Amino acid sequence: MNDSVGHFETLAVTYGERGQRPAEGVEDVAVPVHLASTYAVPDIDPDASLETLDPDAGEFFYSRLSNPTRNALEHRLAALCGGDHALAFASGTAAIVTAISAAVEPGDHVVAFEDLYGGTKSMLTRFFEERLGVTTSFVDARDTDEVAAAMREETALVWMESPTNPLLRLCDMEAIAAIADEYDATFGVDNTFVGPYFQRPLELGADVVVHSTTKYLNGHSDSIGGALATNDDVYAEEVTFLQRVGMGNMLAPFDAYLTLRGLKTLPLRMDKHASNAQAVAEFLEADSRVSAVHYPGLESHPQHELATRQMSGYGGVLSVELDTDLDGVARFVAALDHFPLAVSLGGVESLVEHPATMTHSPLTQADRDFLGITDGLLRISVGVEHEDDLLSDLARGLDAI
Structure with a gap:
């Protein structure tokens, strides 16, 4: 990153907060929570427009349109993602539906990774296709040729996740960006599983990147949110219109504050998540009671070379297939002390989740079989606890099988 702007670690701590003065001569070190829903304006201005309000100049009118706490967060998110623009939403799903809506219209076509988050797949099929007439072709994006073969003249959007949930499959973002460019299609990437510290899709050719801030960006399992970042000015204008007027979906001030606070330790947390996850993956892979471990940091991962090329770290999530039946999996989970059974990921605490149930x-059994979601599969979000405690806990689980 440009030294005149600051390195990632510095941006994570301070960017976007300085200069947000609550009163003349007062400058909080940390931006406070601005809970006001509306703001007094100095006078009647016949030339004023809600669409041209500049929060950076202190122009606030109504918190659905802009809010000082959220404004600070959006500046920091843009900087960390390597974008010119960022917007914060009430959830990751809200960020995704806005990102897609800004890129398509009825009659358009989408090419998407078949291994997308289930909520995104349902959004594309049940909302965009059934209600808005936007069709989607799902492909195995590990094979770039499949992405190219699915493209059509009416393809307006290519939507990817990398790594995917829960099998940690990757796609070659630079190669797919080139394909999207050939068709003048918007290329979007859900980067939730590793975040901007380890992977920056905009620098690999993506037009828009989204995150569930609920996960690593907040990092403490106490806030729901989503974010979108882009370098495309025209696209950013459309997203801003949809957020402020078309959908009215924005991150609440307190959640913006929590995410700003969480971002300050993002680099520290991510390094620990990754080192712990690597240790857990290697430990499980060496055990005969384990059929397979899916983690990009393992040399056995079929896309390890791609991961090394487009990521600076491998993240804190892995999945493991136990060599047992559903009852054995239940015994494994019940024996764990440091891995509560819960959905979500990216918090400082470790979690284990059973995708099939x-x-x-x-999903139908046939769909789960197609995706490789077996009864023996567990997804593990590795936290920042001491490595030895986590490995000992997993050993107890394996012994319980």
Whole structure:
């Protein structure tokens, strides 16, 4: 990163907060929570426009349109993602639906990774296709040729996740960006699983990147939110219109404050998440009671070379297939002390989740079989606890099988 702007670690701590003065001569070190829903304006201005309000100049009118706490967060998110613009939403799902809505219209076509988050797949099929007439072709994006073969003249959007949930599959973002450019299609990437510290899709050719701030960016399992970042000025204008007027979906001030606070330790947390996850992955891979471990940091991962090329770290999430039946998996989970059974990921605490009966339970058995979601599969979000405690806990779980 340009030294005149600051390195990632410095931006994570201070960017966007300085200069947000609550009163003349007072400058808080940390931006406070601005809970006001509306703001007094100095006078009647016949030339004023709500669409041209400049919060950076202290122009606030109504908190749905802009809020000082959220404004500070959005500046920091843009800087960390390597973008010119960022917007914060009430959830990761809200960020995704806005990102897609800004890129498509009825009759358009989308090419998407078949291994997307289940909520995104349902959004594309049940909302965009059934209600808005936007069709989607799902492909195995690990094979770039499949992405290219699915493109059409009416393809307006290419939507990817990398790594995917829960099998940690990757796609070659630079290669897919080139394909999207050929068709003048918007290329979007959900970067939630590793975040901007380890992977920066905008620098790999993506037009828009989204995150569930609920996960690593906030990092403390106490806030729901989402974010979108882009370098495309025209696209950013459309997203801003949808956020402020078309959908009215924005991150609440207190959640913006919590995310700003969480971002200050993002680099420190991510390094620990990754080192712990690497240790857990290697420990599990060496055990005969484990059929497979899916983690990009392992040399056995079929896309380890790609991960090394487009990521600076491998993240804190892995999945493991136990060599046992559903009852054995239940015994493994019940024996754990440091891995509560819960959905979500990216918090400082470790979690374990059983996709077949939790996040992917709405799918049919045939769909789960197609995606590789077996009864023996567990997704593990590795936290920042001491490595030895985590490994000892997992050993107890394996012994319980």
